[in-house]
Amino acid sequence: MGGMNEARFDPVTACWICGERRLSPVARAIFEFSNYAGQDPELHAALTGESIDLVRCADCGFGQPAGLPSLPDYFGRMYDQRWSAEWLEAEFHDGTKDLIFHEVLRGLQRRVPPSERTLLDLGAHVGRLIHLAAQSGWRAEGIELNPRTSAYAEQATGLKVHRADLRDLVAEGRRYGAVTLVDVLEHIAEPVDALRGVHGVIAPGGWIAVKVPHGPNQLMKERIRGRVFRGYRPTVADNLVHVSHFTPRALRMAMEQAGFADIDIRPAVPVVPPQRPGMGRAARVAFLRGTAAVAAALPGGAKSPLAMNLQAYGRRV
Ligand SMILES: [Zn+2]
Incomplete structure (x- = not known):
């Protein structure tokens, strides 16, 4: 090593x-x-x-x-992934992350009064979260740099999806009652800088919602997977797709440094869908079966108290 x-x-x-x-x-x-x-x-x-x-x-x-x-x-x-139209369509209707998205929206609805419910989803991907947010009464927009996914998201949702840098939105004076980062921050190097940028587009008193994988627990799960499946190589960071690996303590420190208060961090709802390009239905089924076998091998078994993902909220001060 x-x-x-x-x-x-x-x-x-x-x-x-x-x-x-x-x-x-x-x-x-x-x-x-x-x-x-x-x-x-x-x-x-x-x-x-x-x-x-x-x-x-x-x-x-x-x-x-x-x-x-x-x-x-x-x-x-x-990240210059050139998705096909069929892939984007399938991704939008996939629904495996809806449970997470609904949980995030519920957490924000407990914190943000109805009159303040404007939402920006950072890393909006194909627009599923803003679609669900709009159905729940939010005035929702996304921000997504990938030209294919941002164009698709705008067309599929009828909502605004900015193909811009966060700094551009700050400079334009745009402010939101809530900003969501769901499975985004682990893809960003030097994440405190990113969180400071997010702070700039949140209205005073508004909220940030962050969902990230639990770094050490994901690594342990991969090691167990490597023992359960002969020939499987544990992987948590190949190509640095995941470049920032959080513990609850590290996530709290990062949010505090970026200017957030009233920080609440807890295990996120357990959904482990594969988000791997090119994975077909049969591979997905095999993957999910494998996930169940790994969960059974974790300390505490399938009802393991180990958090595989972290859900955090913080208020802009
Ligand atoms: Zn450290």
């Missing part, structure tokens, strides 16, 4: 959340971009076959890579 190709990576030496420098390797992330050989040969050539440590902070428990790819706009290129 360990080691880093210094030509390919810029080292990250301090915890993105608390600044601690005692960081220990807990897993290895590998890079595989064979599928991108046509659309982005430079990305494929620079990184396929490389790997890097995922390290954990000795203080707050946050997990992050030991270095970031030095290739310009790495994350923009990695």
Whole structure:
């Protein structure tokens, strides 16, 4: 374990959340971009076959890579996924995340009075959350950088989906009673900066809702999966799709630093649908069966108290 190709990576030496420098390797992330050989040969050539440590902070428990790819706009290129129209349609009608979305909306409805119910969904993807929010009476908008998903989301929902940077919305003076980040923050490096940006588009007294995977518990689940299924390699950070791995403590610190108060963090509702490109129905069924087998092997069995995901709310002050 360990080691880093210094030509390919810029080292990250301090915890993105608390600044601690005692960081220990807990897993290895590998890079595989064979599928991108046509659309982005430079990305494929620079990184396929490389790997890097995922390290954990000795203080707050946050997990992050030991270095970031030095290739310009790495994350923009990695997320330049050119979904087909059929895939987008299937994704919108999929519904496996509706339970999470409804839970998030219920949590916000307890906190935000009806007159203040404007909502911005950051990383709106195909627009499912804003669609459900609008049905629940919110004036909902999304923000999504991917041109295909943002165009699809706007057409499918009839709602505004900004294809812009958060800073642009701040500069335009847009403010919302609530901002949601569901399965978004784990994809963002240096997440405190992102949360500060979110703070800027929330109206005073408004609320943020964040849902992220529980970093250490997800890693433990993957290790058990590796024992249950011979030949399965535990994976939590390949291609750095997940680049920020939160503990409850790290999430609380990050939200406090970004200017949020009245922070409430609890286990999120347990839904574990595969969100993997190209996964067909048969693979999904196999995956969900596998998930049940892994859950049964967790401490406490299928009714394990272990939180696989964290749901957090914070008030803008
Ligand atoms: Zn830390």
